[in-house]
Amino acid sequence: MKFGTFLERYRFDRYVLDICIATLEQGGVTSKLDTFHFVSTVDAWALPKYPDKTVILSPDVDLRQELVAFIQENEFWLRQPDCWLGTWIEPLTRNVYLDITSLCPYLEDAVRKAATLNQQARRKIVALYNFKRAQTVYLDNVQILY
Numbered sequence: 001m002k003f004g005t006f007l008e009r010y011r012f013d014r015y016v017l018d019i020c021i022a023t024l025e026q027g028g029v030t031s032k033l034d035t036f037h038f039v040s041t042v043d044a045w046a047l048p049k050y051p052d053k054t055v056i057l058s059p060d061v062d063l064r065q066e067l068v069a070f071i072q073e074n075e076f077w078l079r080q081p082d083c084w085l086g087t088w089i090e091p092l093t094r095n096v097y098l099d100i101t102s103l104c105p106y107l108e109d110a111v112r113k114a115a116t117l118n119q120q121a122r123r124k125i126v127a128l129y130n131f132k133r134a135q136t137v138y139l140d141n142v143q144i145l146y
Helices: 006-026 063-078 107-120
Strands: 028-032 045-048 055-057 084-089 096-104 127-130 135-138
Touching: 006 028, 006 063, 006 084, 045 084, 045 107, 055 063, 063 084, 063 096, 096 107, 107 127
Parallel strands: none
Antiparallel strands: 028 084, 045 096, 045 127, 055 096, 084 096, 127 135
């Protein structure tokens, strides 16, 4: 990423640290790179838009460093209008997922979209998350109805 001033750089650094802190405290967060806006408690389901770009990190990595690298590598996609930066700590393994997230208002639509993406992508989508309900739905537990 390129910055015109030190202030822009410092705001980006603060944004990255805010993501790290929120991820560790809340188990994940979704935000918009171009505005540094965090998704509030909207009733929508989050899923990776580009599963093959998802990065899975072990719990002991330097999250700040990995997050900056992920943003730099995926900046073009993260700046698209329907793309968000998503983080998630998988509760069982404590692995940290970084992805380019899209939002769906209905669970059924999100499940169908994830199933379609899983047929095309090398990396499979494991779960969907709803912000308002603070609910994770694992795809291996969902029956897909067409």
